Amino acid sequence: MAAISLSKLNKHYGSLFHAVKDVDLEIADKEFVALVGPSGCGKSTTLRMIAGLEDITSGDIRIGGKVVNHLPPRDRDVAMVFQNYALYQHMSVYDNLAFGLRNKKTAEAEIKVAIERAAGMLGLHELLQRKPKQLSGGQQQRVALGRCIVRNPQVFLFDEPLSNLDAKLRAQMRIEIKRLHAEIPTTSVFVTHDQVEAMTLGDRVVIMRDGRVQQIGTPLQVYGKPANKFVAGFIGAPAMNFIDVTVRSETAATSVEGEALRLTVGASQARALAAHNGRRVILGVRPEHLVLGDGAPGLGFDARVEVVEQLGSEILLETRVGGASVTAARVPAETVIARDDQVRLWAQAGRLHFFDPETELPISG
Amino acid sequence: MAMVHRSEFLPWLPPMGRKTLFALALAFICFAFAFPVLWLILTSLRPESGVYYVHRGTEFTLGNFAEVLREERIVEAFVNSALIATLATVFSLLVTVSSGYMLSRFTGPASRLWFGTIYVFRCVPYISWVLPLYFVTQSWGIYDTYTGLLLPHVAVHICFFSWLMKGFFDGIDPSMEYAAMIDGCTRWGAFIRVAVPSALPAISALAVLCWLFTWNEFLFALILTGNRVPMITVVMAQFVTEMGLRWNLMAATAVMALVPAFLIALFGQKYVIRGLRI
Numbered sequence: 001m002a003a004i005s006l007s008k009l010n011k012h013y014g015s016l017f018h019a020v021k022d023v024d025l026e027i028a029d030k031e032f033v034a035l036v037g038p039s040g041c042g043k044s045t046t047l048r049m050i051a052g053l054e055d056i057t058s059g060d061i062r063i064g065g066k067v068v069n070h071l072p073p074r075d076r077d078v079a080m081v082f083q084n085y086a087l088y089q090h091m092s093v094y095d096n097l098a099f100g101l102r103n104k105k106t107a108e109a110e111i112k113v114a115i116e117r118a119a120g121m122l123g124l125h126e127l128l129q130r131k132p133k134q135l136s137g138g139q140q141q142r143v144a145l146g147r148c149i150v151r152n153p154q155v156f157l158f159d160e161p162l163s164n165l166d167a168k169l170r171a172q173m174r175i176e177i178k179r180l181h182a183e184i185p186t187t188s189v190f191v192t193h194d195q196v197e198a199m200t201l202g203d204r205v206v207i208m209r210d211g212r213v214q215q216i217g218t219p220l221q222v223y224g225k226p227a228n229k230f231v232a233g234f235i236g237a238p239a240m241n242f243i244d245v246t247v248r249s250e251t252a253a254t255s256v257e258g259e260a261l262r263l264t265v266g267a268s269q270a271r272a273l274a275a276h277n278g279r280r281v282i283l284g285v286r287p288e289h290l291v292l293g294d295g296a297p298g299l300g301f302d303a304r305v306e307v308v309e310q311l312g313s314e315i316l317l318e319t320r321v322g323g324a325s326v327t328a329a330r331v332p333a334e335t336v337i338a339r340d341d342q343v344r345l346w347a348q349a350g351r352l353h354f355f356d357p358e359t360e361l362p363i364s365g
Numbered sequence: 366m367a368m369v370h371r372s373e374f375l376p377w378l379p380p381m382g383r384k385t386l387f388a389l390a391l392a393f394i395c396f397a398f399a400f401p402v403l404w405l406i407l408t409s410l411r412p413e414s415g416v417y418y419v420h421r422g423t424e425f426t427l428g429n430f431a432e433v434l435r436e437e438r439i440v441e442a443f444v445n446s447a448l449i450a451t452l453a454t455v456f457s458l459l460v461t462v463s464s465g466y467m468l469s470r471f472t473g474p475a476s477r478l479w480f481g482t483i484y485v486f487r488c489v490p491y492i493s494w495v496l497p498l499y500f501v502t503q504s505w506g507i508y509d510t511y512t513g514l515l516l517p518h519v520a521v522h523i524c525f526f527s528w529l530m531k532g533f534f535d536g537i538d539p540s541m542e543y544a545a546m547i548d549g550c551t552r553w554g555a556f557i558r559v560a561v562p563s564a565l566p567a568i569s570a571l572a573v574l575c576w577l578f579t580w581n582e583f584l585f586a587l588i589l590t591g592n593r594v595p596m597i598t599v600v601m602a603q604f605v606t607e608m609g610l611r612w613n614l615m616a617a618t619a620v621m622a623l624v625p626a627f628l629i630a631l632f633g634q635k636y637v638i639r640g641l642r643i
Contacts, residue, residue, distance in 0.1 A: 053543050073546045080547050086540035090562040103549030151548070 002064045002077075002154035002187045003029045004050065009059035011045050011211075019045045021211040023059070030185040034202030036192055037234070042211040043191045044159055050189060051157050052076050064154055074103075079148035080157040084164060085140040087132040093143050094128040100151045111150075118146040121183065122176075138169045145177070149184065158190040162197060174200060195235050199223070207231050229360040232284050232353055238316060240284045240353070241327040249277035255298070256283055256354075260322030264298030266350055272363050273354060281363060284353035287316070290329040292337075295346025303327065305341045319343065402623070409616035416612040429617035439618060442600040446586075447625065449514055449596070450579040454572050456515070457522035462568060464523060465530020466556060470539060486524040494521070495588045502589055509591040517589060518579050526571055533567035534560065569636030573629055580626055597622050 004027040011020035020042040027033045035043040048054040050061055052073035061068050068076050079100070087096050094115060101111045119125045122142045132140055141161060148156055158177070162170045178201060181188060192198050198205045199219040207214045207222060207230075215227035226232035232240045245256035245263075254270035256263050263283070265273060273281070303319035310333065317329045317337070329345055337343065354363040375383055407419045409429055415422040433439050464483075467476055498517050499508070507513035537560065545555035561568070586596035601622065604615040630637075 051543075051547060053546065072551070073543075074549045074551070076547075078547060080544065082540040082544060084538055084540055086538065086544040088541060088545070088559055088563075090565070099545070100548035147544075147548070 003027060003062075004155060004187060004189065005060070005062040005065075006046070006050070007060045007062075009046065009049065009061065010057045011042070011049060011054065012057045019211050020049070023208075023211075023213055025206060025213065025216065027187060027189065029187055032181050032188045032190065032201060032203045033206060034190045034192060034198035034204075035206045035208060036195055036198035037208035037214075039193060040210075041208040043193075043206075043208050046208070047080075047157055047159055047189055047191045050155070051078055051080050076155075077153050078155040078157055079151050079153040080159065081141070081144045081148055081161040083160040085132070085137075085144045087140055087143055087147075089132050092129055092131060093124065093135070096132065096143060097124075097128075097146050097150050100147065104151075114150040114152070115146075118149040121149065121180070122146050137165050138173065141165065141173060142176070145180065149180070154187065156186050156188040158188065158192075160192055161190075162192070162194075170197075177201060196237060199235070205235075207234060209234075225364075226353070226362065228362065229282060229284070229355040232355070232362075236286055236288075238287050238328050238330075240286045241290075242355075243283045243285075243321070243327065244280060244357075245283045246280055247273045247276045247278065249274050253298070256281070258283065258322070261301040262298075263301065263347060263352070265352065269352065269354065269364070276356075276363065280357055282355040282357050282360075284355060285327075285347050285351065287328040287330045289348045289351035290327070290345045291348065292329070292331050292335060292343055292345060296349045299347045299349060300344050301347075303329075303343055303345050305337060305339055305343060308337055308339060317343075319345070405616050405619055405623075408612060409620045411613060413611070413613045416616070429613045430621070433614055433617045433621065438595055439597075439600055442595040442597040443621070445511075445594055446580055446597040446622075449511065449518065450576045452511075452515055453518040453522060453579045454575040457519045457526065457575055458568065458572055460519070460523050461526045461530050461571065462561065462564070463556070464527040465532075466534050466560060468527060468531040469534035470542075483524045483527050487528065491521075492584065495584055498585070499588050508589065509593045511594060514585060514589050514594060514596075517585055518582070521585075522575055522578070526575060529571060529574075530564075530567070533564055533571075537563050566636055566639040569633065570639070573633035573637050576629055577626055580622075580629075 004025075006023050006025040009020055009023040009025075010018070012018050023042075023046060025033075035046060037043050045054055049056050050063075052068065052071060052075075056069055063076060063078070087093075088099060091099065097115045097118060098111045101114060106114075115128070119128060122145060124139075124142060124146055127135060127139060127143065132143065135143065141164075144161070161177075162173050165173060174197060177190075181201075190198070190201055199222075202219060204216060205219055205222050206216050207227075209230055215222055215231045217225075217227075222231060222235050226235065229242070233242065243258050243261065245258040245261070248255050248257055249270070254265045254273055256265060256273070301321060303321045305317055306320050307316075307318035309316040309318075312333060314333050315331045315335055315337065317331060319327055319329065321327055327345075331337070355361065356363055375386070378386065404419065408416055410425045410427070411419055411422055412424055412426050412428065415424055464479065468480055494517070502508040502513040502517075505513075507516070541559050541563065542552075542555040545559040546552065550558060581598065583598040583602070586599045587602070590596055590599065597618070601615055601618045604611040604618070
């Protein structure tokens with residue numbers, strides 16, 4: 001059993017900077033949790049506190065039910081993959097892999113078996129006698145993964161391990177990590193600033209901002225039911241569009257009005273918005289939920305195309321609605337469209353989000 | 366700083382002309398550096414009567430070297446200089462490596478105090494150290510002893526080279542040490558088993574610089590030693606006597622003093638360059 005439990009975890013740097021604020025998180029045994037957020041949100045500090053590389057200011061960290069607050073990293077039975085690989089440059093790949101086991105006084109024969117197994121899983125057999133400097137970035141990261149696997153720890157910690165790789169390699173390594181977790185189900189915490197990595201790898205995703213947890217949920221939950229405007233904007237690429245609108249609750253229907261835009265709202269959301277009648281709210285709609293052509297009545301609006309980004313599989317449109325509002329839409333790659341074209345975009349029914357402009361919390365029915 | 370593209374340098378010259386000019390400038394600079402050494406070697410090979418017209422004499426001799434080697438005091442000075450340089454290098458590296466590591470990795474009050482201390486000493490002009498050190502070594506009864514010369518050298522090296530070592534460790538990714546700590550090492554173990562081996566090229570470079578610095582040092586050797594511990598740099602200066610200058614012997618001693626320094630620099634240059642690139 002290696003569940004991880006963080007309760008009321010805080011980290012202060014001096015009296016001025018409060019890096020991690022009251023983080024509560026329960027990670028089940030064998031679960032893969034991704035911590036995601038912008039730079040400086042406290043996700044790496046949280047991970048380093050779990051690893052024991054950073055002292056905690058207050059709160060508790062439990063690994064496998066045992067409080068590890070004051071245990072040094074070597075006694076926590078965790079393994080960690082770092083952003084810049086952190087391979088021992090003066091040792092061969094074999095010695096890098098054996099380092100942790102030799103520290104535990106494991107017999108050389110056993111070490112050899114463990115390394116053979118890890119090398120087989122990661123395709124490292126031909127690299128075992130090389131020095132890290134003789135390896136490519138992807139190979140070095142595979143060695144770093146192997147170093148974790150051979151130790152067979154209770155917990156895997158990943159600190160932005162794919163950030164230094166190019167886009168293609170990043171996608172490959174993402175699959176490799178996913179496959180490894182399926183083969184060796186071990187409790188894993190993965191820190192990243194890339195929401196695609198978090199969504200694709202995590203059984204659950206933890207979104208952090210300014211040291212606080214914003215939302216914890218499955219990828220579908222954080223995408224479909226964001227806990228606030230920040231999460232809504234952070235999850236999803238391209239990011240969700242936000243447009244200032246005013247609520248108009250009338251007997252026949254409830255609608256929201258913005259500059260050159262009027263959308264009719266469904267019954268359940270209308271009930272929630274009734275309390276905001278005549279007030280300004282923030283409308284959120286994802287680019288993938290805007291379509292060209294025909295749509296449901298009351299959900300269309302005119303826009304002028306400003307930028308056309310042809311991606312091959314689809315087109316991303318940057319459009320201007322009225323004077324200032326800028327929105328984006330994803331449309332089929334075959335669409336014939338050019339800058340300055342006037343188009344009619346349709347929001348998909350039931351895919352509108354509304355947020356209170358002051359609290360930034362969702363207004364939901 | 367923007368790099369100057371080669372074609373922007375003297376653009377009115379054809380490429381071949383630029384190359385020739387560059388080669389000539391390089392040759393001139395090399396010659397300017399090598400000339401005093403060549404002159405010194407020539408002087409050391411001239412008889413005493415010929416040292417003032419080195420450029421036109423044709424008579425050469427190894428007699429100067431034989432005469433110098435017959436002087437017991439000079440041989441003793443060579444041994445002393447080599448011994449002090451080696452011991453000072455070993456002792457100062459023992460402190461400098463851990464001191465540089467601490468300055469690089471820790472930001473607590475102890476580290477700040479140590480940084481401030483060596484900063485202050487670093488700013489004190491070298492010559493200002495000598496007189497107080499003379500009185501200290503006198504009062505401690507270690508004037509004109511190995512210890513009396515070794516301790517000031519080690520102290521100066523620690524102040525001067527801790528900075529360099531800090532720079533070297535700054536260039537080494539601390540994640541390696543974190544990985545080692547997770548892999549079962551203590552902080553000290555991570556330093557010894559991971560940080561130090563990674564910094565080995567830099568440590569070798571520092572060892573070479575340290576050794577050469579002590580070997581060439583004159584001021585401490587002059588003020589802090591008397592007759593009991595002759596040092597090569599001081600002995601060389603003693604060829605300037607009331608009876609006149611013994612240029613030929615001084616040049617022969619200087620050439621001999623060049624040899625170990627030259628060999629160390631020659632075999633150590635690989636490490637110095639690798640170390641300085643960290």
